[in-house]
Amino acid sequence: MKLFDSHAHLASERFMDDLPDVLARMKAANVLGCVVVCDPGEDEPDHERALEIVRANPGFRLAAGVHPHNARNWSEDLEKTLRALLALCECTTLGEIGLDYHYDFSPREAQREVFERQLDLALELDMPVQLHIREAHGEAMDIMRARYKQGRLPRGIMHCFSGSWETAKAYLNMGYYISLSGVATFKNANKLLDVARNTPIDRLLVETDCPYMAPVPMRGKRNEPAFVQYTFARVAELRGADPEQLAEILWENTLRANT
Numbered sequence: 001m002k003l004f005d006s007h008a009h010l011a012s013e014r015f016m017d018d019l020p021d022v023l024a025r026m027k028a029a030n031v032l033g034c035v036v037v038c039d040p041g042e043d044e045p046d047h048e049r050a051l052e053i054v055r056a057n058p059g060f061r062l063a064a065g066v067h068p069h070n071a072r073n074w075s076e077d078l079e080k081t082l083r084a085l086l087a088l089c090e091c092t093t094l095g096e097i098g099l100d101y102h103y104d105f106s107p108r109e110a111q112r113e114v115f116e117r118q119l120d121l122a123l124e125l126d127m128p129v130q131l132h133i134r135e136a137h138g139e140a141m142d143i144m145r146a147r148y149k150q151g152r153l154p155r156g157i158m159h160c161f162s163g164s165w166e167t168a169k170a171y172l173n174m175g176y177y178i179s180l181s182g183v184a185t186f187k188n189a190n191k192l193l194d195v196a197r198n199t200p201i202d203r204l205l206v207e208t209d210c211p212y213m214a215p216v217p218m219r220g221k222r223n224e225p226a227f228v229q230y231t232f233a234r235v236a237e238l239r240g241a242d243p244e245q246l247a248e249i250l251w252e253n254t255l256r257a258n259t
Contacts, residue, residue, distance in 0.1 A: 001247045003232055004033035004254040005225040006179050007063070007096070007130060007159050007207035011038055011050035014211040014222055022224050023057065029226040033251065035207075035258055037063045037096055037130070040081045041070035047085055054090045061258055063093035063130055071106035071114035079117075086125055092258045094122045095130025096159050102135045112143070119147065122154035128258060129156035131176075137167055148174045157257050160209045165194040172203055177257045179205035182215030182223065185234045196238045201246075205254050206231045 005026075015022055026034070034057070038050035047064060054060040064085040066074060085091050097118045099111050106114075122129045133140045147153035157177040161168060168178050178199045184192045208215075208231070210223035215230040232250070236243045 001244050002030050002032045002251060003206075003228055003247055004035075004251050005031055005208050005210075005228045006035050006157070006205040006254045006258070007037055007181075008034050008210050008225050009046075009212075010034070010036050010053050010210070010225070011046035012211050015224075019053070022226075026225040029229050031225045031228055032059050033254060034060045034225055035063050035093060035130075035254070036060055037065075038085070039067050039070060039096075040064065040085060041066035041073045041078055043070075043073070045081075047081075051085075051088070051090065060090075061093070062088065062091040063095045063258070064091055065093075065095040065097040065118060065130070066114055067096055067132060068098050068100040068111040068115065069103065069105040071110040074110065074114045074117070079121075083121075086121075086127060092127070093130055093157075094118060094125070094127045094154075095157070096132040097129055098132040098134075099136035099140050100132060100134040101139075112139075115140075116143065119143075119152075119154055122156070123152060127154065129154050130159045130179075131156055132159055137163060141167075141170060144171075144174060157205060160207065160213075161195065162189070162192060163195075164191045165198055168195045168199060172199065177203050177205050177253065179207045180231060180235060181207050181209045182213045182218075182227065182231050184231055184238075185215040186219075187216075193238060196235050201239075201241075201249055202253060204235070204250060205257060206235060206250060 214223035
């Protein structure tokens with residue numbers, strides 16, 4: 001059995017001191033695929049380190065995009081840097097992008113403008129997107145539905161989905177994949193149970209979003225790709241699925257979703 005972590009921030013400074021050990025534990029847990037996410041819009045960009053990690057590890061892929069937290073940093077130069085990353089053969093996905101109205105680290109108007117700009121860019125380059133939507137599902141869905149009706153919505157993934165089944169169905173109806181993180185293992189994640197059970201098997205992914213939100217039984221620890229095994233096991237349990245078969249399907253889903 002082999003597992004795929006569809007969203008990991010391995011270039012984070014929190015992995016600086018022990019990345020070789022993290023990668024060894026990942027391999028030991030049969031997590032052999034990984035989408036490494038980077039953001040050239042960070043105040044201290046991590047894209048060069050992310051690219052080094054991907055190039056050093058067969059089976060890894062790169063995702064590059066400007067997170068809504070960093071929308072305030074958007075500029076012509078930043079767009080040029082992003083385009084250069086997206087042109088690399090290692091880079092298969094534009095993300096994570098979207099709206100985050102929880103922290104409002106960037107003005108909401110800037111978030112909306114940069115979200116729309118990157119959706120346009122994904123269409124131009126024929127690339128999938130990984131979306132980060134937090135406390136902004138209503139507005140994000142309005143934008144996406146309008147684009148979907150116009151034929152202007154790129155294909156993509158709802159990364160770290162934590163909403164209801166009704167919300168998930170709306171995204172699924174627009175052709176999106178649903179990626180579940182360690183949140184699906186939390187005791188208070190009742191609304192995600194139906195999402196894990198009912199998402200069509202060909203539209204389902206699992207991820208860590210490491211170093212954040214470690215799953216049960218690793219709560220309180222720094223998250224890492226090896227821990228995707230716990231989210232996967234919980235999803236398999238909820239679906240009553242054979243783990244070997246489910247792992248094979250999710251592996252193919254992740255490859256297809258990030259192509």
